[in-house]
Amino acid sequence: MPAVDSRGQVLIVEDDTDLRQVLTQILVEEGYRVGGAEHGLHALEQLRDGWRPCLILLDLTMPVMNGWQFRAEQQQDPDLASIPVVVISAGANLAEQILPLGIHEYIRKPIQLGQLLATVHRYCRGPRDETPGA
Numbered sequence: 001m002p003a004v005d006s007r008g009q010v011l012i013v014e015d016d017t018d019l020r021q022v023l024t025q026i027l028v029e030e031g032y033r034v035g036g037a038e039h040g041l042h043a044l045e046q047l048r049d050g051w052r053p054c055l056i057l058l059d060l061t062m063p064v065m066n067g068w069q070f071r072a073e074q075q076q077d078p079d080l081a082s083i084p085v086v087v088i089s090a091g092a093n094l095a096e097q098i099l100p101l102g103i104h105e106y107i108r109k110p111i112q113l114g115q116l117l118a119t120v121h122r123y124c125r126g127p128r129d130e131t132p133g134a
Contacts, residue, residue, distance in 0.1 A: 008124055009033045011053040013043040013070065014088065015062040019109075023057070023116070030117060032124060039063055040070025047080050054124035056085045057107070060097070071101045084123050 010027055014020040015038050024034045035051060037043035039062045056074075060067035067087065074080045087098050090109035098106055107115055 009035070009051070009053040010120055010124060011035045011037065011043060011046065011051070011056045013037045013040060013056060013062070013067070014059040015039055016059075019111075023111070026113065026116070027120060030120075032120065040065030040067060040073070043070060044073055044080075047074075047083070048077075053083060055120060056083055057088050057120075058085050058103075060087060060089045060091060068101065071103070075102060086119055086123070 008031065010032050012020050012023050012027075012034060014023070014036070017038070020036045020038070024036055027034045035046060035053065037046060040058075041064050043056070043058075044065070058067045058070065065073075067089075071085065074083070074085070085101075085103050087094065087101075087103055087106040088109060088111060089097075089106060091097060094106045094108065098104070105119065107119060
């Protein structure tokens with residue numbers, strides 16, 4: 001699959017199917033294209049197939065490949081290392097946990113809608129932003 005323009009594309013890496021679906025629905029309604037992965041290995045497969053999101057929303061605790069393992073693999077791949085990552089987690093001490101991953105931003109679960117949308121918008125220029133006066 002050829003690489004595509006990343007504007008407005010978000011990858012949600014989250015093992016909780018219900019949460020992944022709700023976040024997808026919210027972001028699609030806001031005009032974003034959204035992909036989902038139930039664990040880090042599935043996310044890496046999508047990225048290595050050429051899909052390039054403007055942002056990865058990454059849960060840390062997942063089966064198969066957790067967020068720490070995913071991030072280590074992502075950082076070692078020169079084609080993927082520059083894709084921004086924001087952690088989504090209910091874990092304690094998130095600020096301390098994400099710094100070694102080279103991540104500086106997180107969204108704590110339960111997710112606040114305003115924080116989610118503001119964060120995604122900072123990293124991604126959605127389709128609605130492309131129209132003058134939008």
